[in-house]
Amino acid sequence: TWIGFGVNLALALIKTVAGFFLHSRALIADGMHSLLDLLSDVAVLFGLFMAQRPEDASHPYGHHRFATLSRFFLGGGLVLFALGLVFSAGLGFGTGPDVPEAGWAALIALLSLPIKEWLFWRTRKVARALKSDLVMANAWHHRCDSLSSLGVAAALFGVWLGGEQWAFLDDGITLFLGGYLVFEAGKIFYRALIELVDTAPRREIIEDFREHILATP
Numbered sequence: 691t692w693i694g695f696g697v698n699l700a701l702a703l704i705k706t707v708a709g710f711f712l713h714s715r716a717l718i719a720d721g722m723h724s725l726l727d728l729l730s731d732v733a734v735l736f737g738l739f740m741a742q743r744p745e746d747a748s749h750p751y752g753h754h755r756f757a758t759l760s761r762f763f764l765g766g767g768l769v770l771f772a773l774g775l776v777f778s779a780g781l782g783f784g785t786g787p788d789v790p791e792a793g794w795a796a797l798i799a800l801l802s803l804p805i806k807e808w809l810f811w812r813t814r815k816v817a818r819a820l821k822s823d824l825v826m827a828n829a830w831h832h833r834c835d836s837l838s839s840l841g842v843a844a845a846l847f848g849v850w851l852g853g854e855q856w857a858f859l860d861d862g863i864t865l866f867l868g869g870y871l872v873f874e875a876g877k878i879f880y881r882a883l884i885e886l887v888d889t890a891p892r893r894e895i896i897e898d899f900r901e902h903i904l905a906t907p
Contacts, residue, residue, distance in 0.1 A: 691731055691734050691735055691738075691813075691825065691828060692731075692735070693809070693812070694727070694731050694809055694813060694828065694832065695728065695731040695732070695735065697805060697806075697809060698724050698725070698727045698728040698731060698835075699728055701721070701724040701802050701805070701806075701835075702721050702722070702724035702725040702728055703721075704721070704798065704801075705717050705718070705720050705721030705724060705798060705799070705802065706718050706721030706722070706725075707721075708721075708794075708795065708798045709721055709795065712791040712792075712794055712795045712798075713791060714791065714792065714795040714846065715864040716795070716799075716842045716845055716846060716863045716864045716867070717795045717798060717799060717842060717846070718864075719772075719842070719863070719864045719867040719868050719871065720799055720802075720838055720839055720842045720867065722768070722771055722772060722867075722868075722871055723834075723835050723838045723839075723867060723871060724802070724835055725768060725771070726768060726831070726835075726871060726874060726875060727828075727831045727832060727834075727835050729761070729764045729765065729768060729875075729878070730827075730828055730831045731828065732760060732764060733757060733760060733761050733764070733878075734825070734828055736756065736757045736760050737754070737757035740753040740754065740756045740757055755885075755886065758882050758885045758886055759882070759886065761878055761879075761881070761882040762879065762882035762883060762886060764878075765875050765876070765878035765879035765882055766879050768871065768875040768878075769872060769875045769876055769879055771871075772868050772871035772872045772875055773868075773872055776864070776865060776868035776869060776872065792846045792847075792849035792850040793846075793847075793850040795846045796842075796843045796846035796847045796850060797843075799839045799840075799842040799843035799846060800839070800840075800843045802835070802836070802839045803836050803839050803840055803843070806832050806833070806835050806836035806839065807832075807833075807836050809829075809832040810829050810830075810832040810833040810836065813825060813826075813828055813829035813832060814826065814829040817829055838867055838870075841863060841866075841867070842863055842867070845862065845863040
């Protein structure tokens with residue numbers, strides 16, 4: 691997870707900064723997707739660290755809420771970033787990067803593909819060895835990021851090969867990826883929120899527990 695954290699931080703910075711200078715909103719969106727994986731790494735590391743701390747006088751139920759709090763703020767911040775990305779892509783639809791810039795942007799997007807695939811296989815191997823669902827979920831975050839980079843690279847190569855009339859592909863993939871980021875980051879934010887305010891499980895879940903508990907001497 692620490693390796694994934696370092697890689698995701700580097701990729702998020704490289705793709706976001708390169709997207710800004712190359713005027714490619716799709717590459718910025720891909721950088722934001724790496725930031726989503728970084729958020730996942732932070733939640734895993736912080737959750738594992740705090741879960742090891744025992745209960746004390748100030749926290750009689752343990753320290754798990756600290757991990758929830760970090761997901762709440764990080765998820766909310768990423769929702770705002772993604773919404774801004776979608777909004778800017780909608781306003782400037784069809785005004786993507788120049789043809790030479792699109793080629794460079796596509797190469798940068800492709801750069802992350804083998805790195806994220808290696809991270810996926812490496813993390814999955816560790817997750818299977820440790821029988822950890824938490825680490826396995828993080829592995830699939832790496833796979834999603836590699837697939838998004840492939841889509842962004844394909845769209846940017848389309849702009850590069852097809853000329854200015856294909857500039858809409860940059861904003862098209864940005865709208866799609868930005869919408870996906872809003873949805874995924876929104877789920878993280880919402881789950882953290884309902885955990886922080888101690889929302890009860892659905893009634894059918896409670897009733898299922900009740901049936902099993904009452905039947906046990």
